Amino acid sequence: MTDDSPPAPTPSPSVPSAPGPAADVRLDTAALRLLAHPLRINVLTMLRQRGPSTATRVADELGINPGSASYHLRRLALGGLIVEEPGRGTGRERWWRAAHRQSQHDPAGGPPEEREAGRPYAHAVALAGADRLRRAADEIPLLPREWLDVSAYADFVLRLTPERAGRVKAEIFEVFARHRQEAERAEQAERPAEGEVPVAFQFQVFPVPGAVAPSAARPDAGGV
Known part of the structure; x- marks a missing residue:
């Protein structure tokens, strides 16, 4: 993800970072209802893509007030x-991952x-994705040439039945x-490629x- 906000926080060299995220989570009904909110999805996405952060940093990144964050x-x-995340922050500043x-x-x-419950969740996911794409679009004029050359903003239309659409997906x-498996193997071997960033x-x-x-x-109202 790219955006026009301040850079993501980096772990303090004097404080070891907590273990990274665990395996994928299957969303149950309660989690789907919890995430039926585009801003909440963007907060979670930011932590997954950019690493641990605080409410203040999340607010700056997403352009919202700290109380909402x-x-x-x-x-x-x-x-x-x-x-x-243990071992970081103070009583007034909590770090989350x-x-x-x-x-x-x-x-x-x-x-x-x-x-x-998946209906309002899917609606929120679509809105959150549109917001991230808008912020990425704002950064296009500032992208280095090598990243602009490999970026894509395409729209394809095929005539399909639901069954064929499912196969394509x-x-x-x-x-x-x-x-992703290849990237995980490189990460486990601690051999990140030069110039590697979240894409x-x-x-x-x-x-x-x-x-x-x-x-x-x-669909249900899904408001939370």
Whole structure:
């Protein structure tokens, strides 16, 4: 992810950083309802992509007030999605880190209440992704040439059935999974490549707006 905010905090050399995020977490109904808020998703995404931070730093990064940042951090902590990083900060400044590397949610699986909770969650994910893309767009004029040359802002349209769209999505996910495994092996061997930074690949699959008749099912309000 790229944006026009201050750089992410780096661990103090005198204080060892806590262990990194654990394996992926499968979102249950409670977690889906907790994350049915685009700002909360962006807070969690920032901690996963940029490392541990405080409410003040989160507020500066996302352009919100510190009180709002603190509130959303507390909610994420109560839901078990972030944890306090020990040995850092003071009584008035708490450091938080993501508890997991990535969230997993299968909109086609799970019990009915979980599938319904996935509707407002998916809505929030789309809004949060649009906001991150907007902030990335603001940085395009400032990108170094080597990063601009490999960046992509594309839009492809295919005529597909739901079944074929699912197959295309699965194939693309397999490509990302393979490259993530390669990156993890390099990380475990402590051999990061020179110039390596977090790179976001936004991937969406949805019918062209207006092409599909709306479902009779209405999403929950999902406000939290």
